[in-house]
Amino acid sequence: MFAAAADQVTYNEHIRPILADNCFACHGSDASQRKAKLRLDNLASATADRRGVRAIAPGDLSNSEAWQRILSADPEEVMPPPDSHKKPLPPTQRALLQRWIEQGAVYQNHWAYEPVSHPALPSPLAGAKETDGAIDRFIAAKLARHNLTLAPEAPRDVLFRRLTLDLTGLPPTTVELDAFLADRNPDSYDRAVTRLLASPRYGEHFARPWLDAVRYADSHGLHLDNVRNIWPYRDWVASAFNRNLPFDQFTIEQLAGDLLPNPRIDQLVASGYNRNHLSTSEGGAIEEEAEARNNIDRINTTSTVWLGLTAGCAQCHDHKFDPISQRDYYSLGAFFKGLADRVWDGNIPKPGPLVVLGDAKVHARLKAIDAAFPPLAAALSAKAEAAEKAQKKIGKSNEIAEVVANAARVDPDDDTDSLSPAKPKQATAKRTTAVSYEVVWAEDADTPYAINYGKPAHAGEWRTGPGVPVVGGQRALHLEGSQERPVDFGGGELLLIVRTTAKAFAYFQADPVQPPRAVSLQFISEQKTKRVIWGDPAAFGPEVAKDAIVAGPLPAPGGYTRLEIDAVATGLAKDKPYSGLLVAQSDGAGWWDHIGTACTSPSASVDPLLNSGAWVTGLRNFGRAEAGLPLPHEAIFLIGLSGTQQTIEEKARVVQFHRDFIMGPLRATLEPEANAARRLLVERTHYEMTLPSSPVSRELPTPHPAPILLRGQYDKPGELVSPATPAFLPPLAATGARPSRLDLARWLVDPKNPLTARVTVNRFWQQLFGAGLVRTPGDFGTQGDPPTHPELLDWLASEFVRTGWDVKQFVRLLVSSRAYRQDSRVTPELLALDPENKLLARSARLRLDAEVLRDQALALGGLLRPEIGGPPVRPYQPINIWEPVAFGGSNTKTYVQDRGDALYRRSLYTFMKRTAPAPAMSTFDGPSREFSCVGRSRSNTPLQALALMNDVQHIEAARAFAERLLAEKSTDTKRLALAFRSVTARQPDTRERKLLTDSLTTHRAHFSRDTAAADKILTNGESKPATTAPVAEIAAWTMVTNLLLNLDETVTRN
């Protein structure tokens, strides 16, 4: 740090970093590691008299033992000792220590833990502008001590591009630019700020650093790294910035939106903050270990994001540098121990608890369903249990009864680690003999399935009463005239497969007065199957007749006849799935009833209709590939878990669900109770499948215990702790007996909390100035960098709180400062003096972030789509990014690129796969979102050059940009001027004009010679060229725009 000769050396700014780096590991807060009982982080200990020796004697170097040890050449004496692997203190640090001791060795508490002050403003310096606000006075005062001043304001055009990029993440259009330049009113800049803050692009742009910090992604992150559907949370963040939700409320809704009184849906979505951690259902993983890891992830993220604390150090032992004990650490973790989400995510896209997004009507309906379902389900279960008992009594005498009685006893395949189908297991009741049985799918009504939900009702009518002939139950289906009517056997949740044999049957009775010309049956399948006709073969038309099988004459009226068709005989091969039966009638009228299937399976244990394990295994393998099964979320989640991941209670629920809703031979018995319950289930599932939903926080009635983990190990639980905030920070005001997440959230944004406001304003500062006033945005502890401008930081923090945590107002405050508006040019002298720009004598030049680079190119090409929010999109990505790393069974194994508009959405909406992030992001330092990132690096690599030159997204944007120029302007000069201004916002100088003209000439010559190459240029990207300009022209201009998109000035915010 800079310490001008005139400066007072202060402990916080100059000395603590030196001591922390070199001394505190052995002479700091961790009692277990302390040597010689000496603390150097504490005045009393450092200056205590130890048999005539004092480590530090204020004002007295020669009697300061620590100083003497630092100077010593004796390896036995010197500090830090050689075995610490620390180097001897360099001269600059020695000089600071020397001056500090000479000046009286004044200790200060660590600055970040002191209450935020509201420092008086420095008086304006001579020559300063009247308009200088607080920010500039603090900065100018420090600059003056180094005989420096703020740089002049950047040229207006450059400044306007800077402002537009910083507030919206997009470059200004030349129209916007011209309007701004033409506006010479004194408040023109201010009005530009107002306009930009009101743009929805602002919220999208400001959401992104927050999403880095809270590690938002669209995949789970571990093992299978399957899709996680939590994008409504991402959209909530963008909307919160756009709505200018005050930061304290922003905090509370994320940590504890679910605990607010009568939380709104958006507040529940916000509480998805707690669901952004990495998760897994890796087979073989140990629940306690995964639970501990999730909890640690939550503690570390929350303490980094709001407190700027490296709490993670206290996972294994008391923090060595900061006053966070291991007890503090796990006490913080205890706040999250009441969260109701299971450790295992089931590898599904929407692990619960969830909130369904929908209007008030939908939610009223969901509430009604949730109220009506339990009694129906209970009645069904009672009947099913009785039926099961009855079957048990018949037991061994009846094959099917035995199967029913034993259905629950075969465990599902436990090994989710491998996808090889049905491995031999130590099954307890495996039948290896073939089983034949019948299932009645329609007796008194059709079985309702999600797949039918919302579609028009099927033809025909289930009638009851005198004169209605029935085979079973009370009703029969009456068809009149020519009708085709599908009967569903299951909405996909069954995966019915022809095992050994399968027949479908229906009972039919013709109307004696007006018998149909013909009736037919046909299996419904994705495979092609043949229709079987009774009666006039031509009744269904010549097309049908061509492929049909004729079974015989129409059954004579007077009674029911069983019509039956065979799967294999009608073209449905073994192991092929089918989903229903198509019943058809030509003219006349007839009764239909008792429609079902008769199957033979090689063994009960492989048949999903007979065995819950087989049902689950089939679905699990199927469900991994397909996201949407028409089953309630809860059932999908349970199916996703391996047997060992299910609790005993959950296992029982799966078995019960299978018995009540799936078990084939029980179906006819369980009607109509099953259908009544199923109808509600299907309706709820319909909402769950068709409306977006998002994982949220929910509190358990009884939280899990929160032990201190000895040495941070999950299998070494120690003393149990209760939720509490670190003892060195202001106390928490708990509203109940046990402090809640809501209490924690309110504590974070309590104005007395010294960290949250400082940490937050610092991150905004970093976003707009390129680096924070504290250069370590995630570490405000003693090991972090001290603020370059401590008083300014405090002033900003107190101002932020004073103005009600108003983010837009705060952003306006920053961008309105002269410090922000300075020119970014740097002289060699200034560069030598202050290479990191810590004094802020100039504005920073910053390479644009990954998302901004891509969005800028799309915007310049006129390709950018304006749609806000929604599910993530999959734009261009080179082949083989996901495939070479993904687990075979992952649903993010194969990247299937979107088409059309989705290719041109803002990068915020690009699918974030944690284990293989999009190269367009990671090449430019976009984080993997596997852990909290509160500050990206800004690298400068050849891979970036290759991406900007060659990535199809960029070359397509260049081509579209070229076409725009050709369409909008009529001469080379005008086109070149527009092009250059579009990318840099300024006019080219003479040299630049010449370079552009020469470049165009060169490429024009090249492509007029090689028109084949020019043709090829037009093939880059999926958008079609819109202009009628000659191909060689488009190609030559594409090279020029490709050049312009690669300019240092273009990829940089200047």
Place this chain on the structure above:
Amino acid sequence: MNPAHAYLNQLTRRQFFNGAGLAMGGLALNYLAPRLSAAAPAPRLFPPLSDFPNFAPTAKRIIYLHMNGGPSQLDTFDYKPALQPRFQQELPESIRLGQRITTMTSGQANFPVAPSLFKFAQHGQSGAWVSELLPWTAKIVDDIAIVRSVHTNAINHDPACTFLMTGSEIPGKASLGSWLSYGLGSESNDLPAFVVLTPKFSPKVAAQALFTRMWSSGFLPTTHNGVALRAQGDPVLFLDNPAGIDATARRAMLDTLGQFNHHAAARHGDPETLTRIAQYEMAFRMQTSVPELTDISAETPATLDLYGSAVKEPGSFAASCLLARRLVERGVRVVQINHRGWDQHGTLPEHLKIQCRDTDQGCYALIADLKQRDMLKDTLVVWAGEFGRTVYSQGTLTRTNYGRDHHPRCFSVWLAGGGVKGGVIHGETDEFSYNIVRDPVSLFDLNATLLHCMGIDHAKFSFKSQGLDQRLTGVEPANVVKDILAGSK
């Protein structure tokens, strides 16, 4: 190489070095003025940290052959003849010691001992026991040091792979290759310091996932990320010019870009602009150097024969090994090859055979090839999975079939070259290959040893992040395994 391209390339190189040395605020050079004097030795663009290496290294570069999934030590290198009569006997509690096992087998009623189905024989002067599954590796036992006593903390793939490569089970730390790139810089100005290959594996095997965090720079500057060299698509991402743009057009565009950017450097005084100029020139050179690298047509038939016929299939393990040799020849510091499919919970005999057949000759050829070029002496080669496998069978045990669960308590790793003594067997496990009985080597010890060979004192090699001096070798003391190093007794 196309002579025109070669000329352009040479021109670029000189321009680039002139450019990089350009004083701030200076004028753009006259780009087309030819200079005929021979180029001076190229200065390194990515120099090491000061004081690095800390001492004379025995290895200048490292090739890490990662067998992803956890190869069975019992069926490859850890010969346990005494197990044969114990077929199907219960694993004694005195061996298991109540140690944790994964939830894939923790519910098993029995833990029946599954002796290896494969024959072992002694090979070479060292007489090392190697299974019949690895006939080619058996030929190089005198060049490699087999460590049979490596152990890890993690019991599942994801954390175990992350731990193996970054020294931590939790994502976010820097990988070995990134550490080396950071500390030692790059020898090459045309290729990245750290390259990763993900070869094909047999489709018959359900393979575990890889994670880019295994070659991520973590908290280190992202410049040190491993660069994946791909078998399909552009070998390096975005390497190829778009359709319709050839090298001449690209060169012309880059010439103008260079002039613009020099102009900008003068205008803004920002040193990043000069770096950017350098990176664009390196990108252009990579457009030539990478295709040259991946073009194996100039390899002699004898060399290709070493690697076997699979070497001609792009993306095979053998092709990756040859590429690795070509990479290190060209100054690449670290090559990591991740071969997948070693997770044999069931049907182990059949699937392990496939895995070994996929990799065995490539491993052999790599060592032999490096040796014949006198490069083995300063190239360190490591062969390692993320953990071992259990002696007891997962699932049904028969005379011809068994599976094995994850076993973190011991596994076998081999090292060769770069200061490692050949023909060494280090460490010993009990008769069940369940616990280590002699010379345990933690992954921290292993990484400390690799760093040591590269001339780095692991204890001093740290980077401050999240309030901590982060090390590849963790906070606990780690030991260099001196016994396997040349010069040790």
